[in-house]
Amino acid sequence: MLKLQLSILHKFIRSRIMKVGIIGGGAAGLCSAHHVLAMGGMTPIVWEKAAKVGGTWIYTPECGRDKYGLPIHSSMYENLRTNLPKEIMGFPDFPFPEGEASFIHHTEVCKYLESYAEHFNLYPYIQFGHHVEMVTPVLKEDGPPAWNVSVKNMATETTETTTCDALIVCNGHYSVPRYPSIKDISAYKGRKVHSHDYREPSPYKDSTVVILGAAASGLDICLELSTTAKKVFLSHNHPVNIPSEFPVNVEQVRGVVAASDNGFTLSDGTFVEADVILYCTGYEYSFPFLTEECGITVEENIVKPLYKHVIHTTYPSMAFIGIPFQICPFPLFDFQVQHFIASLIHKLKLPTCEEMVSAMEDELAQLKEAGVAPRHYHKFGRSKQLAYMKEVAGEVGCRPFQPYLAKLFIVVMIRLLLDLTRFKNYSYETDKNGCDFKEYNNGVV
Numbered sequence: 252m253l254k255l256q257l258s259i260l261h262k263f264i265r266s267r268i269m270k271v272g273i274i275g276g277g278a279a280g281l282c283s284a285h286h287v288l289a290m291g292g293m294t295p296i297v298w299e300k301a302a303k304v305g306g307t308w309i310y311t312p313e314c315g316r317d318k319y320g321l322p323i324h325s326s327m328y329e330n331l332r333t334n335l336p337k338e339i340m341g342f343p344d345f346p347f348p349e350g351e352a353s354f355i356h357h358t359e360v361c362k363y364l365e366s367y368a369e370h371f372n373l374y375p376y377i378q379f380g381h382h383v384e385m386v387t388p389v390l391k392e393d394g395p396p397a398w399n400v401s402v403k404n405m406a407t408e409t410t411e412t413t414t415c416d417a418l419i420v421c422n423g424h425y426s427v428p429r430y431p432s433i434k435d436i437s438a439y440k441g442r443k444v445h446s447h448d449y450r451e452p453s454p455y456k457d458s459t460v461v462i463l464g465a466a467a468s469g470l471d472i473c474l475e476l477s478t479t480a481k482k483v484f485l486s487h488n489h490p491v492n493i494p495s496e497f498p499v500n501v502e503q504v505r506g507v508v509a510a511s512d513n514g515f516t517l518s519d520g521t522f523v524e525a526d527v528i529l530y531c532t533g534y535e536y537s538f539p540f541l542t543e544e545c546g547i548t549v550e551e552n553i554v555k556p557l558y559k560h561v562i563h564t565t566y567p568s569m570a571f572i573g574i575p576f577q578i579c580p581f582p583l584f585d586f587q588v589q590h591f592i593a594s595l596i597h598k599l600k601l602p603t604c605e606e607m608v609s610a611m612e613d614e615l616a617q618l619k620e621a622g623v624a625p626r627h628y629h630k631f632g633r634s635k636q637l638a639y640m641k642e643v644a645g646e647v648g649c650r651p652f653q654p655y656l657a658k659l660f661i662v663v664m665i666r667l668l669l670d671l672t673r674f675k676n677y678s679y680e681t682d683k684n685g686c687d688f689k690e691y692n693n694g695v696v
């Protein structure tokens with residue numbers, strides 16, 4: 252009798268525990284799983300197609316497709332060191348281990364994410380080698396929908412469908428290359444490579460390379476390539492040239508407008524001959540597993556309809572972590588996740604669907620008025636991201652991004668633009684109270 256009562260009690264408790272599905276075991280997925288667990292009354296289930304945690308930080312020399320025929324996910328290159336110091340990069344409740352260097356090799360970030368998963372006991376909740384193939388909403392008369400998630404076990408090739416009360420999409424946004432349209436590009440006979448497939452500089456030895464795009468990857472790869480290439484043209488449409496000193500074989504030129512068999516015409520009419528064009532032109536948002544009924548669209552690089560770039564305005568039991576770019580990813584993920592979870596448990600009251608939609612439309616209209624192209628809607632940069640983190644953290648009462656970290660972020664961004672070849676020689680040390688930082692140049696204060 253007692254046994255029967257206990258089993259009924261267990262069933263009852265299980266039925267009351269909210270099941271939160273999480274797609275992806277990169278930084279965003281791990282952070283989501285951690286906060287779901289920490290909240291209590293909810294259990295995460297993380298599906299990760301790879302064999303380990305880390306997402307984009309798992310380096311592979313391979314390009315193209317993996318052993319299961321899926322596109323290679325990571326865009327990591329062999330020698331990459333972070334472009335943010337580890338003092339800013341870490342999750343607020345789990346700093347990077349101390350060490351002399353601030354700009355660390357990608358393997359250190361991967362190790363950090365593994366220890367995060369270990370520390371917060373996330374491994375029991377992660378299903379590796381599980382590829383999410385399809386998501387459909389299960390509509391309800393009252394309240395937001397549940398989600399049917401069909402997942403393929405890559406080893407057994409079997410597919411199972413799990414129903415979750417809420418779903419957090421953390422599939423990463425640096426995997427599907429974006430190519431700009433260039434007139435007559437098919438006539439170009441040289442090599443065309445996207446930064447997604449760039450691994451190391453030796454294949455470019457003695458070549459003349461046009462790097463298209465001068466954001467984070469374009470700048471970093473440009474420096475690496477300059478060590479082996481004969482000449483690197485860094486082609487971009489920034490209103491003025493980047494004021495930093497560059498290696499002698501690097502030349503900043505205007506954006507590419509047209510191609511011929513052996514080179515490119517630039518927007519100022521000049522022509523450059525090149526053996527290779529390396530597209531550092533960014534990535535597309537892609538959610539191939541979301542069916543049309545999920546109601547999510549991607550147009551002009553905007554994921555819609557999302558409240559505060561996270562919560563599905565029509566179906567607020569679905570969230571997307573890490574949509575904004577030009578940010579401090581891990582801290583921002585942390586605030587986004589806590590915000591969404593607070594809304595799930597009604598600790599945070601969301602505005603009505605109409606109000607959330609109009610908040611999004613107002614933000615877009617303001618950008619348009621300021622002359623910003625809609626494709627930059629999710630591009631935060633310095634001031635927008637600091638204001639956003641303050642707002643999102645503030646609404647759920649979590650400790651905001653510390654002002655000294657915001658200051659450090661600005662210092663690093665300025666150094667990067669003014670002293671690109673040397674900014675990673677600096678290292679930073681936060682003081683014991685976590686209120687300020689010291690800066691070292693090659694180990695000297």
Ligand code: FAD
Pocket residue numbers: 274275276277278279280298299300301305306307308324326327328331332333334335340381382383384421422423424425468540572573579580581
């Ligand atoms: P990801 O790390 O991409 O993780 C997504 C996960 O989802 C992956 O593990 C993938 O396998 C899984 N997945 C995708 N689809 C499915 C599916 N259908 N089913 C199951 N699993 C799926 N950030 C910094 O803070 N500092 C830096 O210096 C820095 N440098 C960077 C350099 C490069 C080259 C790139 C590409 C990014 C860099 N970033 C940097 C940004 C980095 O992307 C973020 O820091 C962060 O790691 C992104 O985490 P994520 O979880 O959103 O995505």
